[in-house]
Amino acid sequence: MVLDVQIEKKLPDFELNVAFTASEAPFSILGPSGAGKTMLLRCISGLERPDQGRIALKDRVLFDSEQNIRIPARRRRIGMVFQNYALFPHRTVEENVAFGLHQLSSEERAARVKALIERTHLKELANRYPRELSGGEQQRTALARALAIDPEALLLDEPLSALDTHLRSQVEAHLQEVFSTYQRPTLLVTHNIEEAYRLGERLLVLSRGRMAAYGSKEGIFRHPPSREVGQLTGCKNFSRARMNADGTVEALDWGCRLRVDQAISKPPAYVGIRAHHIDFLEARTGDDAPENVFPCWLVRASETPFRETLYLRLRPHGEEGAYDLQAEVFKEKWERFRDVPCPWHVRLSPESLFLMPE
């Protein structure tokens, strides 16, 4: 089963313009708030009408602006889990789940609801009202309700963002369990980089309504196609770049010459490296300067619970507060070299560096 989407829609600030295909594997749509992610899901589910394009699910055309096809939401059979869950407050968990099974006989309906409620671990809560549930329980109810109609595709809008941190991993595990048995197009919208990576197989990065990247998540995270996607996938370090005749890369902002493993067809505009990929050499071996190793000076450090974020300059002097690199190291390692006087030495390993043509 395949979901084919190719739509355009004018929004107040920008135009939503996407084209992608989602197969059985979970598909993450990552983007900052206001990138048009929710609008995209609403167009697919039939709650909003695109200006132009085509949406097809398996062999059914759900929307086609040229052929004037517009199947209403109620006949699309697309399960939608809303960001705030949109549970019916006047109906119990069981009644919420049963809502979409209106056309079945009461025995059939009862059997389906019972199976779903067991599968989503809601058995003890079947007679509760939504307001009597925790966030995680509400989320499971919303998911069970969407799955009840045996949807041909499942859309989840920020399924974890309304939950407390300690609940997230639990709900995430539950989502993964459901995804593994569902095996139909599953679109998951999120602004959280790690959720997008963990829950999706493929990834679409959306920025102001435009597809900034689309493909396998490993590929996009390893070699972001543009500086923008690099930033959206959490990379902190970028430098303008120029290719040298000998195949090395000149990092213009960092003022250094780098060897980079990645082969690139277009000339690079930027070179980047992720903060946790920056390697600190605790003892310099020998006198010859090893490849991609540079002296650095600490500008400032900031603490997170388990890691230390270090802002580094690759030159001994510079403008007050300005830095070239942002690095992350585990506390244990930081404790070992924090008292060693600068310059320290960092290695920007050739396999961690990536090049971006734009």
Add this chain to the structure above:
Amino acid sequence: MDWSPVWISLATSVTATAITLVVGLAAAVWRERHSGPALALLDGILLLPLVLPPTVVGFFLLLLFGRHGPLGKLLLRFDATVVFSWPATVIAATVVSFPLMYITARAALEQVEPGLLQAARTLGASEWRVFREIALPLAWPGVLAGTILSFARALGEFGATLMIAGNIPGRTETIPIAIYFAVEADDIQRALYWCAVDVVISLALLSGLYYWTRTQGFGRARRLAR
């Protein structure tokens, strides 16, 4: 003692409220899905009976339903006249109570979170089912309040009723009209009596409904019990 004003008042108010409930709700639902400057004018017209003196409303109704009025002529073709008959009391009560139903029902429907209606649609529900099973139950406290207000307004209707239905004992004489003519005839005993009856009916109705709406609510009883 002739009890007919009580029955006429109740029959008129119940009938008018039933019509108002259905038409007011339908108008509110329809209006929620359509918008435009022309409809703002329509809103104004629908709400006019609330601010106009009942005598003005009654006079307009008389022009409309009278022998030479457009609706009156239409009815004459079926050999029916409305003016100075029991249906006229219903028409007067309906027109004056309609705005209260319409405003409260619209406000109540607007309060229902659109996401809930959309969720119902993605679950395969028809528009009718979305309204009957989601929008209406959630807007119900407001709709009920509108119904109570409309009933109270219909029960107390005097001016427009007198204009279009007159005072025909046993046919169009409602309690407020009976009171007015009792005072006119200097029958203070009788006027006091009807006033007392009116207060008792209204008080019983309002306090009963108020109590009932307070005890409604999803999961409220259990939450308190826990």
